[in-house]
Amino acid sequence: MAENQYPPLTLDLIREAAARIEGRVNRTPVMTSETLDAMAGARLFFKCENLQKVGAFKARGAANAVFALTDEEARQGVATHSSGNHAAALARAAGLRGIPAYIVMPDNAPVAKQDNVRRYGGEIILCEPTLEARESNAARVVADTGATFIHPYDNLMVMAGQGTAAVELLTDCPDLDLILCAVGGGGLLSGTAVAAKSLKRDIEVVAVEPAGADDAFRSVKAGRILPSIKPNTIADGLLTSLSERTFAEIQRHVDDIVTVSDTAIIAAMRRMWEVLKIVVEPSGAVAYSATSGTGLDLKDRRVGIMITGGNLDLDWLPWMSPKAQA
Amino acid sequence: MAENQYPPLTLDLIREAAARIEGRVNRTPVMTSETLDAMAGARLFFKCENLQKVGAFKARGAANAVFALTDEEARQGVATHSSGNHAAALARAAGLRGIPAYIVMPDNAPVAKQDNVRRYGGEIILCEPTLEARESNAARVVADTGATFIHPYDNLMVMAGQGTAAVELLTDCPDLDLILCAVGGGGLLSGTAVAAKSLKRDIEVVAVEPAGADDAFRSVKAGRILPSIKPNTIADGLLTSLSERTFAEIQRHVDDIVTVSDTAIIAAMRRMWEVLKIVVEPSGAVAYSATSGTGLDLKDRRVGIMITGGNLDLDWLPWMSPKAQA
Structure with missing residues (x-):
């Protein structure tokens, strides 16, 4: 794939991130299962970021971004707009450093998600549920407070932090032939691809995307970022679009990209x-769901699988009929 | 508590079991959570037997019993009557040794449970759903085949195998003050109590039982085994009654026994x-559910919690029932 103008993410940055966040996030386990191996016809190694702090890999990038700030920068706090795992992760990381975190959220965000941010000490700024309102409110907060804006993925320190999961995976399982990684905004995928390719030249990195939110798939095939149009998938953590920065890393390092149906995601999750x-969570099952029906040749290969998170509403599960909803 | 006539389970037997089953079962992780610690006002250490082979601690006792047989005994296979985790565990252990496993199950046992036994190579003998039919069918199978009957808990090798979980827990967390352990037939509780008290004289072992199946609670208080009368609890793995053998160990080693409501079990599980x-699974949440509302003083103490298993039907979850939300 072609180069572009963005400064590259490097293994050095990822290693610095690993040192910076050590003790501040979990070193998550790698799980294996003879049953799932037999079904896939491959050896599968699941990197369990659902067992990470805040229940998602986002704890890594947020911790790295927050602790990479100078004391002077840090004093004024951090800000972001997000209603998902990054919001909780940033609030948590800021709390660890004892600095404010300003989180702009749409006013229709579930109360549970708002509570989650508050529990970690984050200060919530509610706004109308439009991208414009989120961005303008975030800009205003940054202007008012001097806080540093930490984007959920379009940020080199965040990307470097997310890459630490793959470093751990390859430390525990150095003989992997291939890694499957879901793509939403591309932060985890960028970090994973750079770490994996730097540590093991001949490893393959394959991105997996829900068919209902396939902007990355289309962008990679087109060679330029194509917008996400009305994304619709059960994998609600993957509705975001690539940034120029993450797209650059994907173009440099990712070998292939495949899409999976919501039906396949739900079956994999269950x-x-x-x-x-x-x-x-549904997004967390996306990488594993690509082990069948995608045409990928995994036969007898050693496959790393990134499980991205485990946060979801347990009142209803996607394989249940709507009438079962509490 | 008083002694009785049964030969005791010993730490030596448990250590022999650990050596015998090493590599044949998982060495399960111990999980911790700052969030749950804060809620309990204690330090909690969860021994994750839901991540054990066959999804339950039963894999330990079955493996020990099967591999403790002489070659001559083993050749004729093993038999049991069970529709639960022990059936799958025994089939799996027999499969590992390459010997037959005859599993007597009631003909109304869920197909999923039958499939589970068959998947591990067990041979199922269906019978009427009464204890009498199960026992007479098991006796006939043993007479016909020469198989060794392996009771789910009233068996010293099974009890010794279950005790290996507590040895691992205390190896990983030697400073525990107390262990909470669910009680059904008493196999895991016996093994846990003997291991814990032998390894750490001043540790407390507290049994936890669903209020709807409180025969162990009543038996301990009465000093003799009282029958289980129409047990009714969401914790379907704990419907069984104590045997004389497990009751003896409980009398010798268990410090206290408390009961928990189904509402508490479901909340803990969630x-x-x-x-x-x-x-x-519901039974797996019973020990943890005793961390509040039982009058146990856990304040600032280090508490081991046995999670017994993770097998349940995911088509419906207990908190989705109107009753569960009461």
Whole structure:
């Protein structure tokens, strides 16, 4: 894939991130299952970021970004707009450093998500549920407070932090042939691809995207970023679009990209709950769902699988009929 | 508590079991959570037997019993009557040794449970759903085949195998003040109590039982085994009654026994799913559910919690029932 003008993410930055966040995030386990191996015809190694702090890999990038600030920068706090795992992760990281975190959220964000941010000490600024309102409110907060804006993925320190998961995975399982990684905004995918390719030249990195939010797939095929148009998928953590920065890393390092249906995601999610006995959110099952039906040749190969998170509403599960909803 | 006539389970037997089953079962992780610690006002250490082979601690006892047989005994296979985790565990252990496993199950046992046994190579003998039919069918199978009957808990090798979980827990967390352990038939509780008290003289072992199946509670208070009368609890793995053998160990080693409501069990289960991100069956949440509302003084203490298993039907979850929300 072609180069572009963005400064590259490097293994050095990822290693610095690993040192910076050590003790501030979990070193998550890698799970295996003979049952799932037999079904896939491959050896699968699940990197369990659902068992990460705040229940998602986002804890890594947020911690790295917050602790990379100078004392002077840090004093004025950090800000972001997000209603998801990054918001909680940033609030948590700021709390660890004892600085304010200003989180702009749409006023229709679930109360549970707002509570989650508050529990970590984040200060919530509610706004209308439009991208424009989120961006203008975030800009105003930054102007008013002097806080540093920490984008959920379009930020080199965040990307470097997310890459630490793959470093751990390859430390525990150095013989992997391939890594499957979901793509939304591309932060985890960028970090994973740079870490993996730097540590093991011949490893393959394959991105997996919900078919209902396939802007990355289309962008990679077109060679330029194409917008996400009315994305619709059960994998609600992957509705975001690539940034120029993450797209550049993907072009440099990712070998292939495939899409998966919501039906496949839900089946994969359920199978992980049943066999691995872990709670995985729909987005977290996307990488594993690509082990069948995508045409990828995994036969007898050693496959790393990034489980991105485990945060979801347990009042209803996607394999249940709507009428079962509480 | 008083002694009785049964030969005791010993730490030596448990250590022999640990050596015998090493590599044949998982060495399960111990999970911790700052969130759950804060809620309990204690330091909690969760021994994750839901991440054990076959999804339950039963894999330990079955493996020990099967591999403790002489070659001559083993050749004729093993038999049991069970529709639960022990059936799958025994089939799996027999499969590892390459010997037959005859599993007597009631003909109304869910197809999923039958499939589970078959998947591990077990041979199922269906019978009427009465204890009498199960026992007479098991006796006939043993007479016909020469198989060794392996009771789910009233068996010293099974009890010794279950005790290996506590040895691992105390190896990983030697400073525990107390262990909470659910009681059904008493196999895990016996093994846990003997291991814990032998390894750490001043540790407390507290049994936890669903209020709707409180035969162990009543038996301990009465000083003799009282029958279980129409047990009714969401914790379907704990409907069984103590045997003389397990009751003897409980009398010798268990410091206290408390009961918990189904409402408390369901709330605990859900909290474990939400915070620990692991799938725990109702019985598996019983020990943790005793951390509040039982009058136990856990303040600032280091508490080991046995999570017994993670096998349940994911088509419906207990908190989705109107009753569960009461």
